[in-house]
Amino acid sequence: MEEMWLFLLxxxxxxVVIFLVSLCVASLGLAPSSAAxxxxxxxxxxxxxxxxxxxDSHAFLRAWGAACAAYGGPTIYIPGAKIFLLKPIQFQGxxxxxxxIQVLGNLVAPRDMWMWKDxxxxxxxxxxxxxxxxxxGKIDGQGSLWWAKHCQNCKSxxxxxSFQSLNGLVLKGLRIVNxxxxxxxxxxxxxxSIHDIGIWAPEDSPNTDGINIGNSQHVEIRNSNIGTGDxxxxxxxxxxNVSISRINCGPGHGISIGSLGQDGSQAMVEKIHVEHCTFNxxxxxxxxxxxxxxxxxxxxxxxxxxxxxxxxxxxxxxxHYFCSTNCQHEGSAVRVSDVKFVGIHGTATLSQPIKLTxxxxxxxxxxxLSDIILTHVDPKIPISSNCTNAHGPPCPGCIPSxxxxxx
Ligand SMILES: *[C@@H]1O[C@H](CO)[C@@H](O)[C@H](O)[C@H]1NC(C)=O
Ligand SMILES: *[C@@H]1O[C@H](CO)[C@@H](O)[C@H](O)[C@H]1NC(C)=O
Ligand SMILES: *[C@@H]1O[C@H](CO)[C@@H](O)[C@H](O)[C@H]1NC(C)=O
Ligand SMILES: *[C@@H]1O[C@H](CO)[C@@H](O)[C@H](O)[C@H]1NC(C)=O
Numbered sequence: 544m545e546e547m548w549l550f551l552l553x554x555x556x557x558x559v560v561i562f563l564v565s566l567c568v569a570s571l572g573l574a575p576s577s578a579a580x581x582x583x584x585x586x587x588x589x590x591x592x593x594x595x596x597x598x599d600s601h602a603f604l605r606a607w608g609a610a611c612a613a614y615g616g617p618t619i620y621i622p623g624a625k626i627f628l629l630k631p632i633q634f635q636g637x638x639x640x641x642x643x644i645q646v647l648g649n650l651v652a653p654r655d656m657w658m659w660k661d662x663x664x665x666x667x668x669x670x671x672x673x674x675x676x677x678x679x680g681k682i683d684g685q686g687s688l689w690w691a692k693h694c695q696n697c698k699s700x701x702x703x704x705s706f707q708s709l710n711g712l713v714l715k716g717l718r719i720v721n722x723x724x725x726x727x728x729x730x731x732x733x734x735x736s737i738h739d740i741g742i743w744a745p746e747d748s749p750n751t752d753g754i755n756i757g758n759s760q761h762v763e764i765r766n767s768n769i770g771t772g773d774x775x776x777x778x779x780x781x782x783x784n785v786s787i788s789r790i791n792c793g794p795g796h797g798i799s800i801g802s803l804g805q806d807g808s809q810a811m812v813e814k815i816h817v818e819h820c821t822f823n824x825x826x827x828x829x830x831x832x833x834x835x836x837x838x839x840x841x842x843x844x845x846x847x848x849x850x851x852x853x854x855x856x857x858x859x860x861x862x863h864y865f866c867s868t869n870c871q872h873e874g875s876a877v878r879v880s881d882v883k884f885v886g887i888h889g890t891a892t893l894s895q896p897i898k899l900t901x902x903x904x905x906x907x908x909x910x911x912l913s914d915i916i917l918t919h920v921d922p923k924i925p926i927s928s929n930c931t932n933a934h935g936p937p938c939p940g941c942i943p944s945x946x947x948x949x950x
Contacts, residue, residue, distance in 0.1 A: 581613075582613060582615055582616065582617045582618060583617070583618050583620050584606045584609050584610045584613075584617055584618065584619045584620060585606075585620040585622065586599070586602050586603055586606045586619065586620065586621050586622070586627070587622060588606075589602040589603070589605040589606040589609070590602040590605070591603065591606075591627055593622070593625030593626060593627050593648060594625075594626065595626035595627075595628055595651060596628060597628060598628055598629070598630055598653075598658075599627045599628055599629055600629050600630045600632050603627070603629060603632060604632060604634075606619050607619065607634050610638070610642055611635075611636065611638035611639065611642065612638070612639055613639060613640060614639050614640045615640055616640055616641050616642075616643065617640060617642060617643070618642075618643040618644070618645055619642070619643070619644045619645070620645050620647075621644065621645060621646045621647055621648050621650075621678070621680060622647055622648055623647030623648050623679075623680070624647075624648065625648040625649070626648065626649045626650075626651055627648055627649070627650050627651065628651050628652075628653060629650055629651070629652065629653075629665070629666070630652075630653050630658040630659070630660075631658075631659060631660065631662030631664065631665050631666075631667070631701065632666065632667070633667040633668075633669055634666070634667065634668045634669070634671070635669045635670055635671075636669065636670040636671030636672065636674075636709075637670055637671065637672060638671060638672070640673075641672065641673030641674070641675070641711070642671065642673070642674050642675070643674075643675045643676075643677070644674070644675070644676045644677075644678075645677060645678045646676060646677070646678035646679075646680035646682070646717060647678050647679060647680050648680050649680050649681040649682070649683060650666070650680065650681075650682045650683065651683045651685065652665050652683065652684045652685040652703070652723075653685070654685050654688055656688070659701065661699070662701050663699075663701055663702065663705070664701050664702045664703075664704070664705035664728070665684055665701055665702065665703050665704070665722075665723075666682070666703065666704045666705070667705045667707065668704075668705065668706045668707070668709060668712075669707045669708060669709075670707070670708045670709070671709050671710075671712075672709070672710045672711055673710070673711040674706075674709055674711065674712050674713070675712075675713040675714075675715075676712075676713070676714050676715075676717065677713070677714075677715045677716050677717070678716055678717060679716055679717075679718075680717060680718075681717070681718045681719075681720060682703060682704065682717055682718065682719045682720070683720050683721055684703035684719075684720070684721050684722035684723055684726070685721060685723070686700070686703075686721040686722050686723040686724075686744060686748060686751065687721065687748075688723070689701075689723035689724070690723075690745075690747075690748045690749055690751075700723035700724040700750070701723050701724060702722065702723075702724050702725050702726070702727075702728045703719055703722035703723070703724075703725075703726045703727070704719060704722075704726065704727050704728070705727075705728045705730070706727070706728065706729050706730070706732055706735075707728075707730050707731055707732070708730075708731045708732065709731075709732040709733075709735070710732070710733050710734060711733075711734045712729075712732055712734070712735045712736070712737075713735075713736045713737075714727075714735075714736070714737045714738075714740060715736075715737070715738050715739050715740065716739055716740065717740050717741075718740065718741040718742070718743070719740065719741070719742050719743075720742070720743045720744060721743070721744050721745075721748070721751075722744060722751055724750050724751065724752075725750065725751065725752035725753075725754075725755050725773070726742045726744070726751065726752065726753050726754065726771065727742070727753065727754045727755070728754075728755045728757075729754065729755065729756045729757070729759050729762065730755075730756075730757050730758055730759065731757075731758045731759065732758075732759045732762070733759065733760045733761050734760075734761045735756075735759060735761070735762040735763070736762075736763050736764075737754065737762075737763070737764045737765075737767070738763070738764070738765045738766050738767060739766050739767060740767045741767065741768045741769070742754070742767070742768075742769045742770070742771060742775075743769075743770055743771070744770075744771040744772055745772060746770075746771075746772055746794035746795070747772055748771065748772035748773075749772060749773070750772070750773050751771040751772045751773050752771065752773045752774045752775075752776075752777055753769040753771050753773075753774065753775045753776055753792075753795065754769070754775075754776045754777075755774075755776075755777050755779060756776070756777070756778050756779060756782050756785060757778075757779035757780060757781055757782055758779075758780070758781035758782065759781070759782050759785075760782070760783050760784050761784050762782070762784070762785045762786070763785075763786045763787075763788075764776060764785075764786070764787045764788075764790065765786070765787070765788045765789050765790070766788075766789045766790075767789075767790055767791075768790075768791045769790060769791070769792050769795065770792070770793050770794050770795055771794070771795045772794070772795065773795060773796050774795060774796045774797060774798065774799045775790060775792035775793075775795045775796070775797060775798055775825070776790065776792075776798045776799070777798075777799040777800075777801065777802075778799070778800045778801075778812060778815055779801070779803070779812075780803055780808070780809075780810040780811055780812060780839070781811055781812075782811075782812050782815075783811075783812070783813045783814045783815075784814045785814070785815045785816070786816045786818075787815075787816065787817045787818070787820065788816075788817070788818045788819050788820070789819045789820065790820045790821075791820070791821050791823065792820060792821065792822050792823070792825055793821075793822055793823035793824045793825045793852075794823075794824050794825060795825050795826075796825060796826045796827050796830070797822055797825045797826065797827035797828045797829065797830050797854070797859075798817055798820060798822075798828070798829060798830070798846075799827070799830040799831070799832055800812055800815060800830070800831040800832070800841055800844055801830075801831060801832040801833055801841070801864070801877075802832045802833065802834060802864050802865075803832070803833045803834070803837060803839070803841055803877045804833045804834045804835075804836065804837015804838065804839065804876065804877040805834045805837065806834075806836075807836045807837060807838070807875075808837055808838075808839075809837070809838045809839040810833070810837055810838070810839035810840065810841060810877045811839050811840060812840070812841045812842075812844075813840070813841070813842050813843040813844075814843045815843065815844045815845070816844075816845050816847075817829065817844075817845065817846045817847070817849070818845070818846075818847045818848050818849075819848045819849075820848075820849050820850075821849070821850045821851070821852070822849065822850070822851045822852065822854050822857065822889075823852045823853065823854075824852065824853050824854070825851075825854050825855070826854070826855045826856070827854065827855065827856050827857070827859050828846075828849060828851045828854045828856070828857035828858060828859075828887070829846035829849060829857065829858055829859070829884055829887065830856075830859040830860075830861070831844065831859070831860045831861070831879060831882065832859075832861045832864040833861070833862050833864055833876060833877040833879065834864050834865065834866075834877075835862070835863055835864075835866050835874070835876060835902070836874050836875055836876070837875065837876060837877045838875050838876075838877060838878075839877050839878070840877060840878045840879075840880065841877055841878070841879050841880075841882075842878070842879070842880045842881045842882070843881050844881070844882045844883070845882075845883040845885065846858075846883070846884050846885070846887065847883065847884075847885040847886050847887075848885070848886045849884075849886065849887045849888075849889075850888055850889050851887065851888070851889035851890065851891065851917070852889055852890055853890055853891075853892050853920050854889070854890070854891055854892065854896075855891065855892050855893045856891065856893055856895070856896055856897070856898055857887060857889065857891055857896050857897070857917055858884050858887060858896065858897045858898070858899075858912070858915070858917075859897075859898045859899075860879060860882070860898070860899045860900065860901060860907055860910070860933065861898065861900055862876055862877070862879065862900060862901045862902040862905075862907070862932075863900060863902075874904070875904065875905070876902035876904055876905040877905075878905050879901065879905075879907040879908075879910075880907065880908045880909050880910075881908075881909045882907070882909070882910050882911070883911045883912075883913075884911070884912045884913075884915065885911070885912075885913050885914055886913075886914045886915075887914070887915050887916075887917070888914075888915075888916045888917070889917060889918075890917070890918055890919065890920045891917050891918070891919060891920065891926065892919070892920050894919060894924055894925065894926050894927065895926065895927055895928065895929045896917045896919075896926055896928075896943065897912075897915070897917070897928035897929070897930070897943060897945065898928070898929045898930065899928070899929075899930035899931070899933035899945075899947070900929065900930065900931050900932075900933075901930075901931060901932035901933045902932060903932060906932035906933065906934055907932060907933045907934065907935075908934050908935070909934070909935055910933045910934060910935035910948065911935050911936060911938075912935070912938045912941055912945060912948065913938055913940075913941070914940070914941075915938065915940075915941040915942065916941075916942050917942060917943065918942070926942075926943045927943050927944075928941075928943045928944065928945050928946075928947070930945065930947040930948070931947070933947055933948065934948070934950070935948050935949075936948065936949055937949025
């Protein structure tokens with residue numbers, strides 16, 4: 544088990560190294576000629592200062608405007624060894640061509656609240672076709688300002704990077720840290736590829752999801768390390784055909800489908816594939832969470848080849864999300880069906896590492912578990928599964944056993 548864990552980490556690390564090396568080679572090629580090439584838009588030439596103190600928002604927007612009007616795949620170049628302070632800004636399309644943004648320097652959000660002006664997002668990319676953002680730069684949302692207990696505005700804390708209504712997005716190489724709220728929001732997008740990135744926020748930072756995906760199709764997320772105070776990745780309503788692979792998640796709350804069906808809403812999620820992921824010290828691993836009173840469906844979901852280390856509940860379907868013991872009048876529920884958990888191995892910190900607590904009214908159907916081997920971190924502590932209203936074939940070899948299945 545240890546070996547597999549190390550192997551996965553090793554493999555991801557070496558891919559990142561190869562990737563970084565190729566980035567360096569690429570940037571060596573670009574940097575010296577950047578002034579000369581008409582298709583490179585260096586933010587410095589648009590007046591960016593990059594001292595971490597001067598507001599460079601206008602320079603970035605001028606560079607965006609020029610690149611957006613250009614033809615032939617322009618690149619906005621953000622030089623390294625500098626820190627660019629940006630207030631909340633929108634990069635809006637449509638543009639005349641596909642656009643690349645090469646981020647070598649660091650981007651930092653303002654620490655002065657007045658500079659935020661009630662924005663929902665810090666960096667918003669809207670209505671663009673074929674956007675590629677890449678590089679070794681760090682994108683720092685300065686979230687600690689918003690996480691503090693005394694913070695008046697915590698409910699409205701903004702997202703670090705929002706991608707809305709994009710067709711064709713590639714995001715690679717970057718580190719995104721300390722978002723006030725979720726780090727990356729993908730909404731209303733098609734054809735998205737996110738890979739070789741890192742997302743970090745402290746374990747106790749509130750609502751700092753790594754990546755949220757909603758109302759989107761054809762999304763892949765792979766080879767990345769995510770550790771935050773909430774879900775590493777969450778897949779929200781209106782989303783289909785998502786592939787998530789080789790993610791190291793932790794700390795955090797795991798990889799979640801949902802929450803779905805809040806406030807009686809209708810949810811639609813299907814064709815979600817999560818594989819070759821590791822969860823280290825997270826509260827959950829593979830999770831589906833729905834609110835009572837919702838409608839719609841979550842179906843065609845597979846979690847496979849997952850390694851868990853010290854996870855509270857590695858496998859969880861919860862159709863009573865955020866419902867205390869006294870709420871039993873569900874009325875309706877999001878229908879959960881055709882869900883597979885295959886090849887999930889490792890250790891848990893609670894004595895019920897599998898929980899399938901489905902609705903009375905709309906039970907979970909076609910729930911398949913196979914090759915599940917979980918133990919408590921303290922091998923002396925016996926473990927069991929807890930399931931209600933979950934239906935599917937038996938899993939004779941599963942540890943812990945699942946007496947509720949196969950009936
Ligand atoms: C596209 O190019 C044309 C000129 O060729 C220009 O007038 C227009 O503003 C450009 N579009 C954008 C979105 O910049
Ligand atoms: C699913 O999305 C991937 C991109 O992540 C794409 O290559 C593939 O064609 C999509 N599959 C279907 C059935 O649309
Ligand atoms: C798991 O997380 C713990 C605590 O953060 C850390 O010390 C340990 O190195 C991690 N294990 C692996 C294999 O990454
Ligand atoms: C199963 O979980 C539910 C919900 O958390 C809890 O109310 C119930 O007591 C548990 N059942 C067993 C047998 O532990």
